[in-house]
Amino acid sequence: MAEAASTEERSTGRNRRVRALVTYLRDRRRLRTSLVAGPPYAVLVLFFALPVLTMLVISFRLGSITGPFTLDNYANFLASDTYRTVLWRTLLVTVEVTAIVTVVGYALAYSIVRFSRRTTLLLLLVILPFWTSYIIRMYAWINILQSGGVLDSTLVLLRVVDGPVGLLYSQEAVLIGFTYVWLPLAVLPFYASLSNMDPDLIEAAKDLGAGPIKAFFTVTLPTTANGVVTGIILVFIPTFGSFITPRLLGGTNSIMIGMVIENQFKSAFNYPFGAAIGMIISAVVVAVLLFGARGGGTLFAGGDGP
């Protein structure tokens, strides 16, 4: 009994101190704000902004992270035929993936919004695969695409082909893998903008004589342009920097720029050179974001609260 009483006393004592603190802070707005915003600010500056700045500085060093300053890393990258080819191929793959995902994702979002009543369930079915491990989703495709794998066995069973095709380790496998992982990501903004759109607009266009195709291209697509741009950005950027998918599914001729960075950090150990390539990728990202901002994409949390 006595013990319980003393625990209670202690907890009321603590309550009183908390109360005193709350009262103290109520009258000191600036202190209160810095106590709330300060910790996350500190963490994000220290462990996100500063690391990126560190990478920028190191990208100008020669050979090691304490080497002398130089422009060689950038010059060597841009002067090399191999790296320019890799950069060009990365851009090409990224554009292809973005195009495929945008068309398929938009078709799916449109079908869900216009032609289905079970939207919550369908949306769940879209996002659940997205929340599972990236590596595992790639591994699922290794199961399917490898020589003698699920796809080959199925095709042989159906007598479409005689022997194994083995699509793994090819450019097609890379495209399939990317489409698979980014499709859910693009469907979400497409879905959001389509479901926010006033369906009466389409009816109005049809009343004025437009068929469904014309109504789509003159009304629906322009009205949902923001969502489309957001989806494109969300797919373009991570594809451009990816190394996992081409490493696991691609062959020797599907090397992408992210793999070159991985290589610098995992086997070549030329960190400054890797940092310089990281900066080049960042430059592309910034360019895409600026382009997207002009196109009206919305990426930033909270700015447009619900």
Place this chain on the structure above:
Amino acid sequence: MNALDGALRPLERLVQRHGSRLARVVMVAVFAFLWLPIGVLVLMSFAEGGVLSFPPEELTLRWYGAFLSNDTARRAIALTLKISTVATAVTVALSTLIAYAVDRFEFPGKGLLQLLATLPIVVPLVVTGVALVLFFGTINLGSGYWSVVVAHVVRTIPFATLVILPTFLTFDRRLEEASKDLGADELETFVQVTLPNVFPGILAGGLLAFTISFNEFVFTYFVKGSGQSTLPVYIWDQIRYNVTPEVNVISVVFLLVAVSMVLVAVSLTRVELLARR
């Protein structure tokens, strides 16, 4: 233009008549594309003859047994949980502070805070991963347990904030006024009125943060020290060097964790909330 319209007219009629059928075909095809690979993973985890024996002739639990008695995999799971739980706790605390600050206060640098809390989603993972390694190397923090935890916090803050912030923004502040009018002080109001209302959002944010941290690969891969293999890193090594049917089993474990976490998170908020990104 008229010629084009004329050419389009039969097509328009076709789409008009078969629109809903077309939509159904799209939905079936895309959902098959999204879910068949997952079905294959699950099926092959029971395949007696391993991953190259499709369709499996015999089903077995053998690989599950092998997984359970695999010490390396078990250690990897323990380490993953040790990292994810700590990182999730830190992330939830920080994201809640961000949401509270953005919702309640006006201060210089507010826009920058929101930008910093969003950018880690936007910047390619390989860039931030490399930047963290270089930073940890420069300040001589090295690559230990805490480096990985910090990396996971940076990785998960944007996702948790994206879920937690809207619950603060949509919370009806008049409830707080009412509570104070009825005689409650600030602390009582916060604990008894504000917290219960925003708690589901915070919990959902935490579950998603945990899911991401549990699955995190890229940051861990770059930042980790030797001998610090989380489960995704372990799988990566397995896939690249020696695939065993156990990898399918681990994949199924991952699927179950992710699916249950996300389903709980969704039931706590709205599925559309996860769609706002």
